[in-house]
Amino acid sequence: MATDSWALAVDKQESTTDSVSLNVSYYDRPFTCHSCLVEDKAAQSLLNKMIHTSLVNTTNQVEVLQRDPNSPLYSVKTFEELRLKDELLRGVYDMGFNRPSKIQENALPMMLAEPPQNLIAQSQSGTGKTAAFALAMLSHVDPANKWTQCLCIAPTYELALQTGKVIEQMGKFYPEVKLAYAIRGNKLDRGTKLQEQIVIGTPGTVLDWCSKLKIIDPKKISIFVLDEADVMIATQGHQDQSIRIQRMLPNECQMLLFSATFEDSVWKFAERVVPDPNIIKLKREEETLDTIKQYYVLCNDKDEKFTALCNIYGAITIAQAMIFCHTRRTAGWLSAELTKEGHVVALLSGEMTVEQRAAIIERFREGKEKVLVTTNVCSRGIDVEQVSVVINFDLPMDKDGNADNETYLHRIGRTGRFGKRGLAVNMIDSKHSMNILNQIEEHFNKKINKLDTDDLDEIEKISN
Numbered sequence: 001m002a003t004d005s006w007a008l009a010v011d012k013q014e015s016t017t018d019s020v021s022l023n024v025s026y027y028d029r030p031f032t033c034h035s036c037l038v039e040d041k042a043a044q045s046l047l048n049k050m051i052h053t054s055l056v057n058t059t060n061q062v063e064v065l066q067r068d069p070n071s072p073l074y075s076v077k078t079f080e081e082l083r084l085k086d087e088l089l090r091g092v093y094d095m096g097f098n099r100p101s102k103i104q105e106n107a108l109p110m111m112l113a114e115p116p117q118n119l120i121a122q123s124q125s126g127t128g129k130t131a132a133f134a135l136a137m138l139s140h141v142d143p144a145n146k147w148t149q150c151l152c153i154a155p156t157y158e159l160a161l162q163t164g165k166v167i168e169q170m171g172k173f174y175p176e177v178k179l180a181y182a183i184r185g186n187k188l189d190r191g192t193k194l195q196e197q198i199v200i201g202t203p204g205t206v207l208d209w210c211s212k213l214k215i216i217d218p219k220k221i222s223i224f225v226l227d228e229a230d231v232m233i234a235t236q237g238h239q240d241q242s243i244r245i246q247r248m249l250p251n252e253c254q255m256l257l258f259s260a261t262f263e264d265s266v267w268k269f270a271e272r273v274v275p276d277p278n279i280i281k282l283k284r285e286e287e288t289l290d291t292i293k294q295y296y297v298l299c300n301d302k303d304e305k306f307t308a309l310c311n312i313y314g315a316i317t318i319a320q321a322m323i324f325c326h327t328r329r330t331a332g333w334l335s336a337e338l339t340k341e342g343h344v345v346a347l348l349s350g351e352m353t354v355e356q357r358a359a360i361i362e363r364f365r366e367g368k369e370k371v372l373v374t375t376n377v378c379s380r381g382i383d384v385e386q387v388s389v390v391i392n393f394d395l396p397m398d399k400d401g402n403a404d405n406e407t408y409l410h411r412i413g414r415t416g417r418f419g420k421r422g423l424a425v426n427m428i429d430s431k432h433s434m435n436i437l438n439q440i441e442e443h444f445n446k447k448i449n450k451l452d453t454d455d456l457d458e459i460e461k462i463s464n
């Protein structure tokens with residue numbers, strides 16, 4: 001679960017600095033807690049999964065690298081064209097899927113081909129990867145054979161359960177196929193012969209079931225799925241266990257690997273566990289600042305920033321806004337102040353569990369609250385796309401106190417999605433924050449104009 005340790009470190013530092021001198025900005029000191037910066041990728045991934053209750057609408061480009069150029073990849077525009085078993089087709093339609101998503105359209109023909117083909121696929125969260133490999137596994141198994149034929153590993157207990165749910169739902173009309181969870185707490189005696197055709201679990205337990213306990217015969221596995229590879233490799237132990245499992249499988253076993261991101265380390269791991277792969281990459285829409293109007297507001301302190309924020313709210317109609325604060329404490333204070341002013345505010349806070357965060361983001365996505373106040377740590381990597389205004393109550397910075405340009409782009413970039421014009425307002429209350437703003441301007445080669453929040457006419461103009 002999320003530890004949110006960075007927020008904790010920032011909070012701690014904030015409180016220490018307060019007691020030293022009220023005039024010294026805590027931004028002036030570099031952070032010391034480097035290890036605290038390790039993100040909880042699994043929590044992030046689980047959050048995104050829970051939030052994406054429907055397919056994310058993307059206009060992304062697909063890149064397909066086929067191993068065998070002589071077998072042209074045919075495109076599937078309907079699920080019928082995949083010649084799925086009737087039971088599965090019913091399952092798919094029962095889940096409300098009318099046609100395959102982009103990643104499904106490209107990956108499913110490869111996954112269902114004869115002879116089996118290996119695949120490495122990358123696309124952002126919510127694009128339909130889980131549903132794709134769930135369908136592939138369900139299509140491949142022979143329900144008459146009462147042994148494990150498909151093995152799927154996920155980085156955490158919770159992610160394994162989420163994926164299992166999809167398989168169960170999709171296989172609803174195919175009850176002959178059974179699923180078992182190889183997760184902690186699911187204790188089976190050594191030598192038990194598992195009858196379930198599909199097993200989903202975490203690497204450690206799956207490895208135990210295959211080797212020590214001999215519950216699964218790895219030589220009888222015909223599909224091996226590695227889900228959330230980017231999260232998996234964040235834990236060295238998982239990486240080693242995954243490779244050990246893979247080594248036990250027969251050469252002809254189909255290997256499938258999925259990941260939401262594809263940095264070098266993921267790539268290296270993928271190449272080790274998936275021989276001769278086909279590769280599908282769904283390029284994420286480039287985030288851009290071009291359609292976003294960016295401003296800054298000059299203030300002396302936090303209270304003035306709050307007044308400026310209220311002035312903006314008073315002058316323009318804001319559909320939905322996200323407000324980013326640097327610390328959990330500021331976020332809490334701000335949401336309380338905004339609530340006093342009559343705003344309906346949601347606060348995403350560091351001490352919440354993943355489930356609580358997902359519920360809050362879900363309500364915000366549904367429009368139940370119009371303002372979401374959050375810290376960056378809390379919302380990192382989470383896609384909320386419909387926001388029209390982003391307020392940087394505190395500017396994003398890295399551990400050394402420099403501008404965090406990537407985070408800035410991620411926060412702001414989303415407001416301009418789908419061609420809509422977005423608005424971003426940066427609150428400046430110190431020399432240091434002005435410095436960060438200048439670094440951001442320089443990095444993106446874009447001038448950010450000053451906004452006078454005491455001039456209501458001027459504010460009104462920016463929303464046109």
Ligand SMILES: Nc1ncnc2c1ncn2[C@@H]1O[C@H](COP(=O)(O)OP(=O)(O)OP(=O)(O)O)[C@@H](O)[C@H]1O
Pocket residue numbers: 045048049052053054055056095096097098099100101104123124125126127128129130131132260
């Ligand atoms: N073809 C489809 N049509 C409509 N909805 C779909 C389709 N495929 C998947 N979905 C839905 O879209 C949501 C996201 O799908 P899925 O969980 O498979 O994405 P993902 O890429 O695996 O995401 P993550 O990386 O977070 O695991 C789910 O609610 C799923 O039910």
